[in-house]
Amino acid sequence: AQSVTQLDSQVPVFEEAPxxxxxxxxxxxxxxxxxxxxxPNQGLQLLLKYLSGxxxxxxxxxxxxxxxxxxxxxxxxxxxxHISDTAEYFCAVTTNRDDKIIFGKGTRLxxxx
Amino acid sequence: xxxxxxxxxxxxxxxxxKLTVTCSQNMNHEYMSWYRQDPGLGLRQIYYSMNxxxxxxxxxxxxxxxxxxxxxxxxxxxESPSPNQTSLYFCASSPRTLEKLFFGSGTQLSVx
Numbered sequence: 057a058q059s060v061t062q063l064d065s066q067v068p069v070f071e072e073a074p075x076x077x078x079x080x081x082x083x084x085x086x087x088x089x090x091x092x093x094x095x096p097n098q099g100l101q102l103l104l105k106y107l108s109g110x111x112x113x114x115x116x117x118x119x120x121x122x123x124x125x126x127x128x129x130x131x132x133x134x135x136x137x138h139i140s141d142t143a144e145y146f147c148a149v150t151t152n153r154d155d156k157i158i159f160g161k162g163t164r165l166x167x168x169x
Numbered sequence: 170x171x172x173x174x175x176x177x178x179x180x181x182x183x184x185x186x187k188l189t190v191t192c193s194q195n196m197n198h199e200y201m202s203w204y205r206q207d208p209g210l211g212l213r214q215i216y217y218s219m220n221x222x223x224x225x226x227x228x229x230x231x232x233x234x235x236x237x238x239x240x241x242x243x244x245x246x247x248e249s250p251s252p253n254q255t256s257l258y259f260c261a262s263s264p265r266t267l268e269k270l271f272f273g274s275g276t277q278l279s280v281x
Binding site for chain 2: 062065088090092098099100101102105107146150152154155156157158159160161162
């Protein structure tokens with residue numbers, strides 16, 4: 057069965073600084089990977105996804121992620137964060153073996169002024 | 170407006186009193202799913218459905234039931250709620266598994 061690990065439960069970063077949120081996965085078959093964002097008191101929204109092709113994926117709000125098969129990682133990056141990026145970020149994985157979508161435990165991004 | 174609608178938004182109940190949380194989507198999506206979100210545990214999938222009359226267990230199905238009699242509706246049923254089912258619940262839908270999930274606004278359930 058597939059699984060996903062988000063190593064950091066919280067990440068503080070200064071406004072306009074770069075950020076990387078880490079995500080590692082485990083699976084015996086090919087995976088499809090997603091990053092979702094949850095703003096306070098809201099449901100989740102898709103930031104970006106990797107299905108196939110280019111390993112560098114660009115998403116909304118200036119975020120991007122890189123699929124690294126050898127390191128089984130799918131880290132999320134943004135070159136310059138803003139206060140409005142304060143949210144919880146979830147990495148998710150699925151495969152074409154079943155239709156389960158497994159989410160990580162989430163990483164809270166705190167933007168410091 | 171395309172959306173996933175969950176009701177109620179907040180619910181307080183007592184142990185053992187059956188309840189249903191409704192979920193409806195107006196996008197003709199095939200895939201629907203229920204998650205519970207708990208602090209430090211992220212989102213865990215309860216049940217999912219690929220189409221009408223097709224439902225499958227997620228990672229934490231114990232104590233829950235679902236049905237998919239119509240494509241647009243996917244209610245979550247707690248036959249005998251217990252305090253450990255106190256949680257924030259989200260319904261989500263997508264055209265297919267590999268498409269993005271559209272989430273409802275959530276239902277905060279407290280079981281006393």
